Amino acid sequence: MSEFKSGSNLEKVLKAGHFAFTGECGPPQGANLEVLKEKARHLKGCVDAVNVTDNQTAVVRMSSWAASLVLIQEGLEPNYQMVCRDRNRLAMQSDILGAYAHGIRNMLCLSGDHQKFGNHPESKNVFDIDSMQLIHMVKEMRDQGVFLNGQEIDEAPRMFIGAASNPFADPFEFRVHRLAKKVAAGADFIQTQCIYNMPKFKEFMKQAVDMGLTEKCYLLAGVTPMKSVGMARYMATQVPGMDVPDELIKRLKGAGKGKVAEEGIKFALEQIEEFREMEGVAGVHLMAIEWEHRVPEIAERAGMLPRPQI
Template sequence: GAYSLGINTMLCLSGDHPKFGDHATAKSVYDLDSVQLVRMVQKMRDEGKFQGGADIDCPPKMFVGAASNPFAEPFDLRVSRLAKKIKAGADFVQTQCIFNLDKFEKFMEMVCDRGLNEKVYLLAGITPMKSAGMAKYMKNKVPGMDVPDEVIKRLEGVSKAEQPEEGIKIAVESIQRLKEVKGVHGFHIMAIEWEEKVPQIVEKAGLFPRPAVENL
């Protein structure tokens, strides 16, 4: 369906539990987990087979993506979970929003120790904070998020009117630091209900014009 409309990139997610959405009583569906979904799309593309075994006349040439949360517990299993998605067929991976840069750098060391950085394109997730209130909400209410107290204190250290610009500065500084981390191939900028700020962040972080990259 999607491929017939010209869409050639698919991000395979299991999604959050319904209780975190606006239909909290909806029933979860567990027919496939995210690893199995990646494998299903990869099989459709490379083997020309539906999951049930039927042939596909025109296999969808999808660039298959997956997500990774470097901050979920248990931390030591995060890289193994990523490895499963890569083995299943993920071509690229985008991470959860990164605010704890020290922990993410440790995660990337573990990724590189296993050679996974040579098997997949990894995009580091960046989200600019609009305010200290947003930072507190993400720290306390959003599952799998790791927002250090230092980030909140920095935002609280300026006036409310200045907090949006300070949030952009933090995002830009994060990108500039993570550019130097081995295994990071690019960035996924998630400006939540603030999409108009993406060009500003990209420009200030030196991501435009886009750099030339080599195929894996």
């Protein structure tokens, strides 16, 4: 027990020095468990842990902890996402206790997209604490065994703590400092925003390595294969903090009719290959948005299979 912070599979894989491979799964917009189980079936055996999004893009979905439990039942390890938008510190801590009690061991702490983007833009947001403070709170719960108010916890939740980093948001010079803050606050691992601009990411990684951050936490590079030219254009123009170079859009267009998706996968595979060799990168986080059924193929072609059993 003492050897690991949480004892999650993801932690063990990373600690053993394997190149980690995580997936992602959005819970259903309803109580239909079959949809979720179907996604889980595709991911099973292909990834070390699966991120379960928390009302992603502020659209109501099955709760992240509930969907995480379903994944556990299906034999997958969840990476339980929690955003600061929808809960105050009371709700967050109680959810963390419940999630841990039911076997959830990884947690990704996020600010959350503003509700303006979602399907309930009229809602009141919370933002009682921010993602940095959430990371720190989960760490204190684990390492000090106390709630945010300092009160002792009867059996503290021991989570492997994740945080997000977007190297492509502005101001660029501050991004590595914010990453450092997250590491200092208690992040054990980092999953980055989808990367398309490789030169810029390399610059960011060099800063992170130089600051010694990758020795203090595991950094997983974010990859989302482009399914179409339309998706690439949408990501380039409509998603804040996303950096999609024109060359990539040109390359996808050049692939010709019916071959764009394959070209998107090829680009993702090339990226994964590059990340394997890149100093400071401990793994890849594959966000195949509504494309879970293609994950086995991508994992296979990327040489990620079989996943280590620890």
